[in-house]
Amino acid sequence: MIACHECGTVQHMRALPDGGAARCARCGATLYRQRRDSIEHTLLLTLGALILFVIANTFPFLTFELEGNADTSTLLTGVKSLYEQGMWPLAALVLLTATVVPLAWLLSTAYVLLPLWLGRVSWGDAQVLRVTELLRPWAMMEVYLLGVIVAYVKLSDFARLELGIALFAFVGLIVVMIAAEAALEPHEIWRRLGPQASAQQLRCPTRRPLVSCHNCDQLALMPPLPARATAHCPRCGAALHRRKPNSITRTWALVVTAAILYVPANLLPVMTVIHFGRGEPDTILSGVKQLIGAGMWPVALLVFFASITVPVLKLIGLTFLLITTQRRSRWRLRDRSLMYRIIEQVGRWSMVDIFMISILVALVNLGTLATIEPGVGAICFAAVVIITMFASMSFDPRLIWDAEESGHAQGTYVRA
Numbered sequence: 334m335i336a337c338h339e340c341g342t343v344q345h346m347r348a349l350p351d352g353g354a355a356r357c358a359r360c361g362a363t364l365y366r367q368r369r370d371s372i373e374h375t376l377l378l379t380l381g382a383l384i385l386f387v388i389a390n391t392f393p394f395l396t397f398e399l400e401g402n403a404d405t406s407t408l409l410t411g412v413k414s415l416y417e418q419g420m421w422p423l424a425a426l427v428l429l430t431a432t433v434v435p436l437a438w439l440l441s442t443a444y445v446l447l448p449l450w451l452g453r454v455s456w457g458d459a460q461v462l463r464v465t466e467l468l469r470p471w472a473m474m475e476v477y478l479l480g481v482i483v484a485y486v487k488l489s490d491f492a493r494l495e496l497g498i499a500l501f502a503f504v505g506l507i508v509v510m511i512a513a514e515a516a517l518e519p520h521e522i523w524r525r526l527g528p529q530a531s532a533q534q535l536r537c538p539t540r541r542p543l544v545s546c547h548n549c550d551q552l553a554l555m556p557p558l559p560a561r562a563t564a565h566c567p568r569c570g571a572a573l574h575r576r577k578p579n580s581i582t583r584t585w586a587l588v589v590t591a592a593i594l595y596v597p598a599n600l601l602p603v604m605t606v607i608h609f610g611r612g613e614p615d616t617i618l619s620g621v622k623q624l625i626g627a628g629m630w631p632v633a634l635l636v637f638f639a640s641i642t643v644p645v646l647k648l649i650g651l652t653f654l655l656i657t658t659q660r661r662s663r664w665r666l667r668d669r670s671l672m673y674r675i676i677e678q679v680g681r682w683s684m685v686d687i688f689m690i691s692i693l694v695a696l697v698n699l700g701t702l703a704t705i706e707p708g709v710g711a712i713c714f715a716a717v718v719i720i721t722m723f724a725s726m727s728f729d730p731r732l733i734w735d736a737e738e739s740g741h742a743q744g745t746y747v748r749a
Contacts, residue, residue, distance in 0.1 A: 395485075405497070476681055527551070
């Protein structure tokens with residue numbers, strides 16, 4: 334038995350053909366997939382990605398040359414430059430999302446899969462796998478690559494740029510990690526660590542409520558507990574809740590905070606380009622106008638959509654979901670679940686501007702000849718992106734479906 338993590342509907346698991354996917358009959362969310370040799374393929378791809386990671390972080394990434402002066406950067410040069418200019422929050426954010434978290438995801442994945450491939454179980458594997466799944470949304474190397482493309486286009490008009498071997502390794506790393514994520518089926522790993530509960534195991538003559546672990550999707554009967562005590566998943570050890578605690582309140586607080594920060598993020602300069610001693614501060618919108626003026630329409634549209642449109646739509650979408658959920662609206666429940674799914678996926682792509690700034694600061698550092706300085710607006714904008722991501726994570730989509738009382742909803746009682 335399995336409960337949908339988006340609407341809470343309890344359903345029977347069925348065998349699937351290779352490459353097949355099981356979707357919730359109620360909301361359409363993907364429940365689990367069938368991947369042949371999932372553990373073996375993912376392990377090989379993960380080990381290959383670790384090799385590419387070392388190359389990408391060791392060799393030169395990009396070389397910037399202007400008027401006979403050259404400056405070579407690595408992946409960590411932008412972090413160092415941001416820190417030296419007093420922008421340590423941005424430096425920490427770029428370091429975590431582009432280097433530390435991807436490495437942690439690869440190492441934790443290899444730690445879990447290698448013993449399973451050898452027919453063994455490693456110490457603390459369930460807890461490590463929980464951390465692995467929590468880390469994945471924060472590994473933003475593909476967004477970083479998009480920032481590289483935007484930075485390259487912005488600089489190619491007045492300087493010569495040389496691509497380093499680390500950049501090619503970085504592109505290969507992204508491709509291999511995407512392939513590893515596509516090959517990995519978490520339910521296959523969880524089943525090896527502990528079988529999924531059956532209908533027979535979930536029968537209870539005392540009408541105890543069913544709860545689903547939001548981490549490993551294990552179904553369990555909620556045990557009788559004293560006040561303020563917390564039940565834990567029998568398979569992965571995560572705290573069990575019928576719904577995420579204080580989901581609506583926390584999401585509202587995060588949405589309001591992000592909306593307030595969005596104003597200075599767009600009014601304050603995100604960076605200043607100094608060329609031969611001259612330069613003016615640029616906001617996100619003025620940067621888009623410069624790209625349009627230079628005839629770079631595709632890049633301008635990309636930056637406008639990722640940095641201006643997406644955050645606004647996320648805030649509007651989350652506000653709409655919060656209001657309709659609080660009003661217990663039954664209007665287009667499936668479409669609202671799909672809206673939440675989209676909001677959860679697209680938010681991270683707004684980081685493209687932050688990554689672009691880190692790359693430009695690292696490359697263009699030639700004193701009075703050419704220098705790029707980050708602005709306070711970049712910190713506000715980065716805060717908007719991170720806070721909206723936390724807001725979408727704190728919202729429990731199962732609350733959307735609670736308005737439709739159903740005998741199949743998660744949290745109903747199971748009779749003997």
